[in-house]
Amino acid sequence: MPYRSCLESINPYIPGKRLEEVTRELGLQSVVKLASNENNMGCSPRVKEAVAAVLDAPSRYPDGNCTELRNELSSQTGLKPQQFIIGAGSFELIAFVAETFIAPGDEAIMPYPSFSWYGTVTRIKDGRIIQVPLGDHQVDLDAIRQRITDKTKVIWLCNPNNPTGTIFTGEQLAAFLAEVPRHIVVAVDEAYCDFVTGDGFPDTLQWIEQYSNLIVLRTFSKIHGLASLRIGYAAASEETVGYMNRVRQIFNVNAVAQVSAVASLRDAEFRERVYANNQEGKAFLYSSFSDLGLEYIPTEASFIMVHVKRDSEELFQQLLREGVIIRPGSGYGMNEWLRVTIGTEEENRIFIAALSKVLQKSVLSATG
Numbered sequence: 550m551p552y553r554s555c556l557e558s559i560n561p562y563i564p565g566k567r568l569e570e571v572t573r574e575l576g577l578q579s580v581v582k583l584a585s586n587e588n589n590m591g592c593s594p595r596v597k598e599a600v601a602a603v604l605d606a607p608s609r610y611p612d613g614n615c616t617e618l619r620n621e622l623s624s625q626t627g628l629k630p631q632q633f634i635i636g637a638g639s640f641e642l643i644a645f646v647a648e649t650f651i652a653p654g655d656e657a658i659m660p661y662p663s664f665s666w667y668g669t670v671t672r673i674k675d676g677r678i679i680q681v682p683l684g685d686h687q688v689d690l691d692a693i694r695q696r697i698t699d700k701t702k703v704i705w706l707c708n709p710n711n712p713t714g715t716i717f718t719g720e721q722l723a724a725f726l727a728e729v730p731r732h733i734v735v736a737v738d739e740a741y742c743d744f745v746t747g748d749g750f751p752d753t754l755q756w757i758e759q760y761s762n763l764i765v766l767r768t769f770s771k772i773h774g775l776a777s778l779r780i781g782y783a784a785a786s787e788e789t790v791g792y793m794n795r796v797r798q799i800f801n802v803n804a805v806a807q808v809s810a811v812a813s814l815r816d817a818e819f820r821e822r823v824y825a826n827n828q829e830g831k832a833f834l835y836s837s838f839s840d841l842g843l844e845y846i847p848t849e850a851s852f853i854m855v856h857v858k859r860d861s862e863e864l865f866q867q868l869l870r871e872g873v874i875i876r877p878g879s880g881y882g883m884n885e886w887l888r889v890t891i892g893t894e895e896e897n898r899i900f901i902a903a904l905s906k907v908l909q910k911s912v913l914s915a916t917g
């Protein structure tokens with residue numbers, strides 16, 4: 550068959566294992582999933598009420614313009630509704646950016662390790678992806694700038710970065726944007742921005758007026774806890790949003806997702822609870838890792854990268870048998886690390902108990 554040759558270099562995305570899958574395969578009673586940076590606190594109770602109302606009319610097409618959601622985003626941010634485009638999660642929005650800007654032979658730059666989908670969508674468009682290593686687990690904006698050529702069309706940035714959880718500040722981003730030619734798109738994926746505690750995180754939505762080449766990507770899958778509904782948004786200049794709308798199929802976001810996102814945006818109290826849980830969980834995991842003698846990367850997100858000093862695939866399998874699913878670092882070129890989502894208090898305790906047990910076993914087998 551005449552498959553496009555650029556597809557040969559693409560490895561299908563491997564998502565975290567599903568709870569039901571692991572429970573069934575291993576015959577376990579209960580399983581804790583801390584592999585996909587989901588919100589284990591659930592979602593706002595207001596979402597359920599909003600969903601019940603739309604489910605009365607599933608025979609109708611949804612609003613193809615997501616009018617109410619874009620209006621709500623506009624009133625909460627001060628941007629115009631025309632500066633927002635809604636997608637079926639950031640996955641789809643990232644693909645829209647590639648679809649809008651990358652032609653065969655173009656280059657796009659991304660940090661490595663970071664969210665691998667940036668590379669995939671670039672390759673799907675027959676573009677070339679340039680991966681720039683992190684420096685001390687941080688996105689190295691200077692090194693990225695040095696890789697700009699006359700073929701560069703898009704720079705993908707992830708802030709906080711997945712999988713390291715580190716951020717770059719507004720000051721660093723402003724210095725970077727000042728050096729990037731305006732015809733190069735800078736797409737900043739802020740999936741985890743609501744968990745940031747450190748100083749100086751940029752308020753990028755307010756920068757869109759100033760930087761015509763800036764696209765900000767946000768999702769309802771993380772702090773809002775709506776991952777299964779598939780919804781996120783991008784904010785950019787009206788012109789860029791206009792072009793991105795040309796590659797979007799008209800009914801890309803279903804009605805349930807739209808009303809859920811609006812209801813969730815109006816429930817700041819739920820988000821505060823999730824944030825507080827993340828803070829508490831982070832403190833507990835930090836101190837537990839220290840007790841176990843494990844180094845970790847201080848995080849600004851809802852997950853932590855911890856240096857387990859042994860093969861992460863093996864550790865992943867061992868933890869699976871204890872009923873805990875995490876993400877091995879091997880997929881990110883960090884083979885002796887694992888990435889764990891900060892869960893509920895109980896889940897974090899179960900994870901630490903399982904990790905202690907598994908590490909103890911491997912010490913015993915190494916010495917015995």
Ligand SMILES: Cc1ncc(COP(=O)(O)O)c(C=O)c1O
Pocket residue numbers: 585586637638639640641664707711738740767768769770776779780781
């Ligand atoms: C950095 C980053 N961007 C985007 C996504 C995709 O999010 P969504 O569920 O909105 O498609 C993820 C999901 O884990 C992510 O970690």
